[in-house]
Amino acid sequence: MAGNQTSSVTDEIxxxxxxxxxxxxxxxxxxxxxxxxxxxxxxASRSAAREAVKILWAKGLLVTRPRRGSRIRPLKDWNFxxxxxxxxxxxxxTPRHFIIELLEVRLGFECEAAALAAGRNKADEIAAIRExxxxxxxASSGQGDPVLSDAAFHEAVLAAAGNRFFLPLSALIHxxxxxxxxxxxxxxxxxxxxxxxxxxxxxxxxxxxxARARKAMHDMLSExxxxxxxAVELTGAG
Amino acid sequence: MAGNQTSSVTDEIxxxxxxxxxxxxxxxxxxxxxxxxxxxxxxASRSAAREAVKILWAKGLLVTRPRRGSRIRPLKDWNFxxxxxxxxxxxxxTPRHFIIELLEVRLGFECEAAALAAGRNKADEIAAIRExxxxxxxASSGQGDPVLSDAAFHEAVLAAAGNRFFLPLSALIHxxxxxxxxxxxxxxxxxxxxxxxxxxxxxxxxxxxxARARKAMHDMLSExxxxxxxAVELTGAG
DNA sequence: TCCAACTATTTATCTGACAAATCAGATGAT
DNA sequence: ATCATCTGATTTGTCAGATAAATAGTTGGA
Numbered sequence: 188m189a190g191n192q193t194s195s196v197t198d199e200i201x202x203x204x205x206x207x208x209x210x211x212x213x214x215x216x217x218x219x220x221x222x223x224x225x226x227x228x229x230x231a232s233r234s235a236a237r238e239a240v241k242i243l244w245a246k247g248l249l250v251t252r253p254r255r256g257s258r259i260r261p262l263k264d265w266n267f268x269x270x271x272x273x274x275x276x277x278x279x280x281t282p283r284h285f286i287i288e289l290l291e292v293r294l295g296f297e298c299e300a301a302a303l304a305a306g307r308n309k310a311d312e313i314a315a316i317r318e319x320x321x322x323x324x325x326a327s328s329g330q331g332d333p334v335l336s337d338a339a340f341h342e343a344v345l346a347a348a349g350n351r352f353f354l355p356l357s358a359l360i361h362x363x364x365x366x367x368x369x370x371x372x373x374x375x376x377x378x379x380x381x382x383x384x385x386x387x388x389x390x391x392x393x394x395x396x397x398a399r400a401r402k403a404m405h406d407m408l409s410e411x412x413x414x415x416x417x418a419v420e421l422t423g424a425g
Numbered sequence: 426m427a428g429n430q431t432s433s434v435t436d437e438i439x440x441x442x443x444x445x446x447x448x449x450x451x452x453x454x455x456x457x458x459x460x461x462x463x464x465x466x467x468x469a470s471r472s473a474a475r476e477a478v479k480i481l482w483a484k485g486l487l488v489t490r491p492r493r494g495s496r497i498r499p500l501k502d503w504n505f506x507x508x509x510x511x512x513x514x515x516x517x518x519t520p521r522h523f524i525i526e527l528l529e530v531r532l533g534f535e536c537e538a539a540a541l542a543a544g545r546n547k548a549d550e551i552a553a554i555r556e557x558x559x560x561x562x563x564a565s566s567g568q569g570d571p572v573l574s575d576a577a578f579h580e581a582v583l584a585a586a587g588n589r590f591f592l593p594l595s596a597l598i599h600x601x602x603x604x605x606x607x608x609x610x611x612x613x614x615x616x617x618x619x620x621x622x623x624x625x626x627x628x629x630x631x632x633x634x635x636a637r638a639r640k641a642m643h644d645m646l647s648e649x650x651x652x653x654x655x656a657v658e659l660t661g662a663g
Numbered sequence: 664t665c666c667a668a669c670t671a672t673t674t675a676t677c678t679g680a681c682a683a684a685t686c687a688g689a690t691g692a693t
Numbered sequence: 694a695t696c697a698t699c700t701g702a703t704t705t706g707t708c709a710g711a712t713a714a715a716t717a718g719t720t721g722g723a
Contacts, residue, residue, distance in 0.1 A: 195706065197479070221673065232708040234472065237674085238479045241435070245483035247508070247593075253674040253715040263584065263592045268506050270485070291541060292534065292590040299533030346501065352530040352597065354501045355485075359590065433675070459704065470677045475705085491684040491705040 196231050200239035203229075205271060208248055208259060210279035219249060219257035246272050270358035277362055282370050283419045289363035290412040296356055297341065298404045304347035305392045305400035312347035313392055319343050320389050327382055338364050340385055344404075347392070371411070374418045384410070434469050438477035441467075443509060446486055446497060448517035457487060457495035484510050508596035515600055520608050521657045527601035528650040534594055535579065536642045542585035543630045543638035550585035551630055557581045558627050565620055576602050578623055582642075585630070609649070612656045622648070 194202075204219070213219050220228070225236035240257055243249055247266040249257045266272050277285070304312070322336035341364075342357040384407035391400035432440075442457065451457050458466070463474035478495055481487055485504040487495045504510050515523070542550070560574035579602075580595040622645035629638035 197706080223673085234475075234707065234709090237472075238476055238706095240674095241476045241479050242483045245480045245509075251674065254672055254717060255715090256673065262589065263595070265589075266504075266507060266593050267589045268593045269504060271483075288588050288590055291537065291586075291588050295535075295537030295591075296530065296533035299529065303529060348529075350526050350529050351500065351503075351505050352526055353533075355504050355506045357501070435675080461704085472676060472678090476675095478705095489705065492686055492703060493684090494704065 196229070196235045197238045197242070200225060200229050200231060200235060201242040202271075202275070204239065205243060205246075205248070205275040206278050208243070209272065209275040213259050215259045215261045217259050218255070219243075219259065221256050242271075248272070268355060268359060270362075273358055273362045277366060282366070283374075283415065283422075286363070286367045286370055286415055287412065287419065289359060289367070290408060290415065292356075292359065293363060294405065294408045294412060296353060297344065297360075297408060298401045300345050300348040300350075300353050301388055301392060301404040302397040302401040303350060303353075304344050305395050305397040307347065307349045308395045309347060309349070312343070312349075316340060316343040316347060316389055316392060320385055323382060323385060334364050334368050337385075344388070344392070367411075367415075371415065374415065374422075381407075434467070434473045435476045435480070438463060438467050438469060438473060439480040440509075440513070442477065443481060443484075443486070443513040444516050446481070447510065447513040451497050453497050453499045455497050456493070457481075457497065459494050480509075486510070506593060506597060508600075511596055511600045515604060520604070521612075521653065521660075524601070524605045524608055524653055525650065525657065527597060527605070528646060528653065530594075530597065531601060532643065532646045532650060534591060535582065535598075535646060536639045538583050538586040538588075538591050539626055539630060539642040540635040540639040541588060541591075542582050543633050543635040545585065545587045546633045547585060547587065550581070550587075554578060554581040554585060554627055554630060558623055561620060561623060572602050572606050575623075582626070582630070605649075605653075609653065612653065612660075619645075 204225075207213060208219070219240070222233055222236045222240070225231070225239070226233055229236070240249070240251060243257075244251060246269050247260060247264045249259050251257045267276065304316070319336055319340035319342075322331055323333065323340060325331050326333040326336045338357075338361045341360045345353045345357055345360075384403070387403040388400060388407065391403045442463075445451060446457070457478070460471055460474045460478070463469070463477070464471055467474070478487070478489060481495075482489060484507050485498060485502045487497050489495045505514065542554070557574055557578035557580075560569055561571065561578060563569050564571040564574045576595075576599045579598045583591045583595055583598075622641070625641040626638060626645065629641045
C-alpha cells in the first residue's frame with residue numbers, strides 16, 4: 188500500500204493481533220498471548236500492550252481476566268460490522284465467499300434504506316445521491332475513482348434513510364466494493380457495477396417512490412449476487 | 426438494577442463518558458474533557474482514564490491527538506450497532522422514535538436472514554429456532570421470560586442465515602425487544618409480539634421456502650412498525 | 664474423598680517520568 | 694504590515710516500575 192502513515196505503537200499491536208485473530212491463529216476459546224509476551228514481541232511497554240488488548244476487547248473479540256489471560260470469545264460475539272474488524276477479516280477471508288456474504292447482507296438493508304430514502308424525500312440528502320451518481324458517470328469515462336464514487340452513492344443512500352443504525356453499514360459497503368471490483372473483474376473480465384442500475388435507484392428516490400426504489404436496489408444487488416454465485420459454482424468454492 | 430456486579434474502573438469511566446457522549450453532552454466536533462480532568466473526576470489513574478478513552482475511540486466516537494485532546498467524531502462514524510453504544514444510546518434516546526428506528530433496520534435485515542435460513546436448511550440451526558419458539562409458547566402461559574425467548578427466536582434466525590455479518594445485529598434485536606415490550610404495552614395495553622406470526626416464520630423456514638419466510642418475517646415486523654408509527658402520530662412525537 | 668489454606672501467576676491499577684505533537688504567542692526578516 | 698520562523702506551554706503517547714486483586718493449581722488436613 189502507498190499512504191502508509193506511521194501509526195501509533197498501540198494501533199500497530201492491535202492491528203497485527205486483530206489480523207491474527209481474524210485469520211484463525213487464535214480460534215474462539217483459545218487464549219491470546221499474555222501482556223508480557225506482547226511487550227516482548229513488539230518491544231513495547233505494558234501500557235501500549237494493554238491499550239491494544241482493550242481495543243480488541245472493545246470490538247468483542249476477547250475477554251480478559253486475571254490469571255486466565257485473554258480468552259477469545261465465540262464468533263457470535265465478534266463485531267463483524269466494525270470497520271477495523273472488517274479490515275482484519277478482509278486480510279484473510281476467502282475472496283469469493285467473502286463477497287457473497289457481503290452482498291447477502293447488503294441485499295437486506297440497502298433495499299430498505301433506499302425505500303426509506305424515497306419516503307423521506309429530503310432535498311439535500313437526495314442531492315448528495317445525485318452528486319455521487321454524477322461522479323460515477325464521470326468515473327466511467329476515466330475521470331475519478333469508480334470505486335470511491337460507487338461507495339459514495341451507496342453511503343449517500345444510507346444517509347438519506349434518516350436512520351442512525353444504517354450509518355455504520357457504510358464501512359461494509361466500502362469494504363465490499365473495494366474487494367469485489369477487482370474480483371468481479373477477474374471473474375467476468377469487466378466491471379459489474381453498472382451505471383444504468385444506479386440511475387434507476389436514483390430516479391425512484393427522486394420520485395419519492397419507496398416501492399420502486401426498493402425494487403431497483405434489489406434488482407441491482409441481486410443481479411450481481413446471482414452472477415457471483417454462479418461463477419463461484421462454476422469455478423469451485425474459493 | 427439488581428445484579429450490579431462491580432465492574433472495573435476503566436469500564437466505569439468508559440460507560441459514564443459513553444452515556445454522556447451519546448446523550449449529547451459532548452456533541453460532534455466538541456472536545457471531551459482531557460485525561461487529567463478524567464483522572465480528577467473519577468479519582469482514577471491516567472492508565473485507567475486512557476484505557477477508557479481507547480474504548481470510546483475503538484467504537485468510533487472520537488479521535489485523539491496530542492495537544493488537541495479528544496475530538497468527538499461526526500455521527501456517521503459512530504458505531505451505533507456496537508452493543509455498548511446501543512446501550513449508551515438507549516439510556517437517553519426518545520423511546521418511541523428509538524423503537525421506530527430499530528424496527529426499520531430490523532425490517533431490512535431480518536427478512537433477508539429468514540430467507541437465507543430457509544434456503545440453507547441446516548437441521549440443527551432450525552431446531553434452535555423451533556426450541557426458541559417453544560420457549561415463547563411456554564412464556565406466553567407464564568413459564569419463562571417472554572422477552573428473552575422472543576430475542577432467542579430472532580437470534581436463532583440470524584444464526585441460521587449462515588452469514589457472519591448478520592450475527593452482530595442480535596445486539597440490536599435484544600435492545601429493541603427489551604425496549605419495545607414495555608413501551609408497546611404502554612401504547613396498546615397488551616403485548617404485541619404474537620405467537621402466530623412467529624409460527625408462520627418458523628414453518629416457512631422448516632419448509633425451506635425462502636420467499637414465504639421473507640414474507641412472514643416482513644408481515645410480522647411491518648405490522649408492529651405500522652402500529653407504532655400510527656400510535657406515535659396520534660400521541661405526538663415523543 | 665473432600666474441603667480449606669497457601670502459592671504462584673496474570674491482569675488491574677497506580678505513580679512518575681520523558682517523548683512527541685501541536686497550538687499560541689513572540690520574534691525577526693522582508 | 695505581513696509572513697515565516699522560533700520558542701514555550703500544553704496535551705496525548707510511551708515507557709518503567711511497583712502494588713493490588715483475582716484466580717488456577719497445589720498442598721495439607723480432616
